[in-house]
Amino acid sequence: MTKTSGDHPDKTDIKVSLIGGHRLKGESLSERTLTASLIGGADIDLTDIDIPDGAELRITKLSLIGGVSLKVRPDVRVEVHGIRLGGVQDEGPTEPGGPTVRIDAWGLIGGVSVRRD
Numbered sequence: 352m353t354k355t356s357g358d359h360p361d362k363t364d365i366k367v368s369l370i371g372g373h374r375l376k377g378e379s380l381s382e383r384t385l386t387a388s389l390i391g392g393a394d395i396d397l398t399d400i401d402i403p404d405g406a407e408l409r410i411t412k413l414s415l416i417g418g419v420s421l422k423v424r425p426d427v428r429v430e431v432h433g434i435r436l437g438g439v440q441d442e443g444p445t446e447p448g449g450p451t452v453r454i455d456a457w458g459l460i461g462g463v464s465v466r467r468d
Contacts, residue, residue, distance in 0.1 A: 367388070368387075383410075388414045389415055392418045397452060423466075429451075429453075431454045435463075440463070441464075
């Protein structure tokens with residue numbers, strides 16, 4: 352995760368494609384990331400980064416068709432928001448505290464699946 356400096360605290364990385372999804376790794380993401388596609392999901396692996404306790408990494412996914420597959424460490428809390436046809440699969444911690452990843456998923460078809468390693 353790339354920490355933003357005090358000069359640009361609201362920096363957002365933007366990834367856009369018409370057809371085809373995005374494969375994102377933790378070390379290449381900023382604290383805020385937007386991924387948008389007409390058709391295609393987002394495969395996000397955050398197992399190789401250290402998200403500090405109390406910090407929030409925010410990822411917004413926009414698509415007509417395509418879900419989110421998220422891979423995180425067991426101690427990371429995941430919050431899912433947005434509107435989409437498809438459920439949320441997550442068996443992780445729900446208590447406040449610790450690192451948090453917030454997924455805002457907006458689309459017609461596609462769920463959010465969280466895997467913990």
